[in-house]
């Protein structure tokens with residue numbers, strides 16, 4: 001039997017229901033008992049500590065560093081500066097696609113943002129390294145920092161994000177606006193937000209000749225190995241990354257950064273293991289962030305409330321030395337039908353670290369603006385916001401007319417609205433109060449996220465005792481990959497998940513692809529599925545060719561793996577256990593391997609997105625303007641659900657991010673100095689338990705035959721996308737005040753804000 005035959009017979013038998021088992025996390029006990037090892041938990045013998053000294057100015061150059069004082073400090077071993085930094089094999093000013101941004105590794109004395117590494121102090125203890133860094137007492141020649149719209153340099157760009165087009169036009173936008181009976185036009189501002197994963201970036205680097213072992217949190221192991229290999233002039237197979245757990249990735253741990261490269265360089269220079277762990281404050285600069293955006297939306301509508309034009313312009317901040325721009329306006333491409341759609345981006349150079357992918361890059365900022373603009377357009381048309389969205393529902397991909405691989409958004413709208421109780425909502429704002437006199441508002445937003453697929457590889461080994469080992473390098477950054485991926489493999493292998501040992505988190509394993517873009521389960525999952533099917537096909541070949549097997553001669557009919565046995569497809573009573581097949585044929589194991597990539601044909605002909613609808617309730621103190629999100633209901637359709645418990649948790653996480661975006665997170669830059677004034681957990685607000693509303697996530701049933709053979713979309717980031725707008729719209733509904741700048745603050749409601 002060919003692997004193709006078994007794949008088809010397997011799948012049709014296995015995928016009876018949309019949702020798999022709600023297993024708890026495999027790594028849960030390890031984590032809550034503190035036994036999960038994170039990068040910084042590693043302490044090889046003879047290890048040194050590295051601490052970066054970072055710039056306190058945003059633009060200019062370093063004119064002096066007191067290296068003598070730092071080196072004289074007890075315990076300090078070495079101080080790396082641009083004057084003595086050993087050479088790298090790859091020019092750090094040259095980018096390395098796809099995720100290799102320009103990195104700051106002491107290539108010159110220039111300062112391009114606050115928090116830029118300007119030296120690295122290596123010492124016997126963390127304290128000595130920290131004190132040594134403080135003794136450097138940098139002197140600067142300071143230029144005026146570009147910190148905002150008022151003094152940044154605007155530039156045109158062809159691409160945004162990671163290679164996405166900066167401009168897309170369908171139809172005639174001027175004609176669409178001219179044909180409208182009403183045009184809603186407004187400006188929206190989203191702030192810079194910074195990666196505040198619980199685990200800061202860290203690395204423990206240990207060289208052995210020209211081989212290096214890196215304990216570090218990493219979302220993209222194979223790409224990173226290749227990039228480090230290029231920087232250090234060694235073959236990629238000489239770089240071993242161990243990343244069993246990440247304390248949150250957020251997108252930032254898929255990308256190389258200067259401090260980690262410097263620590264690896266120091267370890268080679270000093271021939272001793274070196275550990276570097278960034279402080280919370282040092283996370284604000286060299287490891288990416290979500291860039292500041294200024295967005296303009298123009299929505300033309302006709303008498304029936306149908307869009308005649310949708311124009312989304314985003315001005316997005318980036319650094320002075322790289323190009324990453326938040327692909328914000330592209331959020332207006334996939335959702336609403338309109339005869340004319342124009343999305344475009346412009347760049348703004350500021351003296352800041354380079355932004356990068358962060359938790360729904362593009363969609364988060366862009367849909368925040370779009371969903372508020374859609375609410376405003378609904379109000380202008382005198383329509384309920386949900387009715388307005390249904391009137392503009394895209395049956396096929398706007399502009400291209402391609403069919404969606406699946407789109408169950410209508411059901412998300414109706415299931416979410418029903419669960420929330422949307423039907424009783426008054427159209428006018430400021431109509432509802434609770435028993436304490438607080439203003440109550442209800443708002444909604446549409447959630448959407450694309451479905452990337454990363455090439456991935458896996459190996460599945462069926463063992464003589466009837467259990468299996470499955471392996472792929474990818475990382476678990478808290479999303480539950482260990483559990484969901486093992487479930488996928490178990491299903492392909494016809495085993496109980498308990499019988500499947502799962503290994504990941506080491507770059508020497510088959511390439512698990514990227515844990516990002518909400519695509520890890522689909523990508524690594526498909527590789528594991530295929531590896532499992534390969535192992536089963538090999539096992540089946542052993543049985544069906546053997547006259548001693550009850551399955552002898554079943555090769556053309558096909559077999560189904562279930563509960564550790566292969567069953568003849570047309571006669572379930574004829575079966576043989578894996579243990580017996582292996583024992584009889586004298587094999588100790590059968591190894592299946594596979595690569596998995598997207599079917600390019602299916603991808604070219606279909607638009608692939610996860611969808612959802614989020615409904616929010618807020619309560620606002622009418623005197624003090626204090627806002628509380630009290631209730632969030634999201635209904636999401638993201639293809640097949642592997643583990644409903646974990647998927648619900650992902651949606652909750654996304655919705656909390658959305659609440660955070662709407663009401664809490666903002667990095668505030670001092671215009672005089674370019675310093676971020678709240679680079680700490682005291683002043684950079686993220687929601688704590690008391691800020692999190694009651695959450696409800698509905699897993700809307702969806703079958704997708706095209707997105708990938710398993711029908712899996714992504715669930716990690718979509719939750720943020722509809723939620724921001726839903727909360728902002730609820731604030732308007734509660735108060736009648738339309739806030740177009742995030743996060744929404746008390747002062748916006750009480751005194752207004754320019």
Ligand code: MOS
Nearest residue numbers: 251358359516517
């Ligand atoms: Mo996500 S920003 O792709 O980790």
